[in-house]
Amino acid sequence: MLDRIITELVQNQNSDGGWGAVRSKRSNTEVTSLAVMALKTLPGEATLDNRKRGIEWLVRQQNQNHSWRLNEAVKEGSWTTALAIMALGDTAEHSERVLAAARWLLEQEGSKPGILAEIILWATGKSGVNQLNKDLIGWSWVPRSFSWVEPTSYALIALKKQRGRLAGTNVDERIRQADAMIYDRMCTGGGWNYGNSKVLDYALWPYPDITALALIAMQDHANQKANQESLQVLSKIALETDSGFCLCWAAICLNLYGQDHSQFQKRIEKRFAATAFLGETKTLALALIALGGKSNPFHI
Secondary structure, three states: OHHHHHHHHHHOEOOOOOEOOOOOOOOOHHHHHHHHHHHHOOOOOOOHHHHHHHHHHHHHHEOOOOOEOOOOOOOOOOOHHHHHHHHHOOOHHHHHHHHHHHHHHHHOOOEOOOHHHHHHHHHOOOOOOEOOOOOOOOOOOOOOOEOOHHHHHHHHHHHHHHHHHOOOOOHHHHHHHHHHHHHHOEOOOOOEOOOOOEEOOEEOOOOHHHHHHHHHHOHHHOOOHHHHHHHHHHHHHHOOOOOHHHHHHHHHHHHHOOOOOHHHHHHHHHHHHHHHHHHOHHHHHHHHHHHHOOOOOOOO
């Protein structure tokens, strides 16, 4: 099964060295970073050339300000910078490139609602529409926009892995505040939705992929009550999904927390046998990480 997944992932690589959402689609930083990370978990040199070409693609896509754009059609730096940092973080040749990118990431922060938006919400009596602490700032999908759980989680993983190299910066404060933001957004009873935990007094439900990603970002607080509650929620809701993508994230997360994730690995294999993940490169890469077991690139 693992060999078939590797074959599919390698065949999805574009001639430019990057990977797209599915075979032959435009290469992008998110998918290429995940593919490179997945191939790095494999022993031997069978996929060494594929890894090398993927790394070369990432290097070419870095902006002059050290950020990474989503793809060649987009010029502005984005949330994908965090994933590129993870993909290249253990490559000595690109050590300074990664450090410069981490410094760029530290300078980015999600925005608060503007004064006009605050006035409108107050005037319409809807100031409590989104129940969250607006003073806790994380990261956004693109610069100068609202903080979301997913890009904040990626940024936290990347920065926590590079933390020891960022002396003299505000890395500790940014991590502390982003940790607090993640906990502030936790759903009632545990787990995470994409943005908020409540809207108009209605509790939102957690999603397995976002819950797993937030827990991965907060793995250095593994014994916290919120983490343990959310692990239980993840184990439950992940068993209720047939999404290979969500199952992969759940297995990766539970493995990092030292939990038995064998039942999720079996379900991943069944989903691949039934659907081949519809050729989605991102899921193929995550499946390789979830099933390989040799190393986990999301370990902090």
